[in-house]
Amino acid sequence: xxxxxxxxxxxxxxxxxxxxxxxxxxxxxxxxxxxxxxxxxxxxxxxxxxxxxxxxxxxxxxxxxxxxxxx
Numbered sequence: 001x002x003x004x005x006x007x008x009x010x011x012x013x014x015x016x017x018x019x020x021x022x023x024x025x026x027x028x029x030x031x032x033x034x035x036x037x038x039x040x041x042x043x044x045x046x047x048x049x050x051x052x053x054x055x056x057x058x059x060x061x062x063x064x065x066x067x068x069x070x071x
Contacts, residue, residue, distance in 0.1 A: 009069040020067040023060040032056060 005011040006028055012018045019025045031041040032051055042048035051059070062068075 009067075013067060018063055018067045021064060023063040026063050029056075029060060029063070032059070 006017055012028070013020060017026070017028050023029050028041075031039060033056065034040050037044050042050065044050070
């Protein structure tokens with residue numbers, strides 16, 4: 001979906017795609033695990049690989065720890 005950026009903090013946190021400290025309420029996580037293909041990121045029919053369980057857990061942990069965007 002156009003505009004769903006998470007590479008810049010102001011896009012991800014400022015527009016509530018990531019809720020620091022709460023992965024279960026973060027739309028990013030919901031988009032990564034939904035069964036609804038129209039909502040899924042990346043779409044199941046896309047050529048882009050789906051995140052592994054290990055990658056999902058890493059993202060969830062990052063969000064739970066505050067979703068820091070450091071250099």
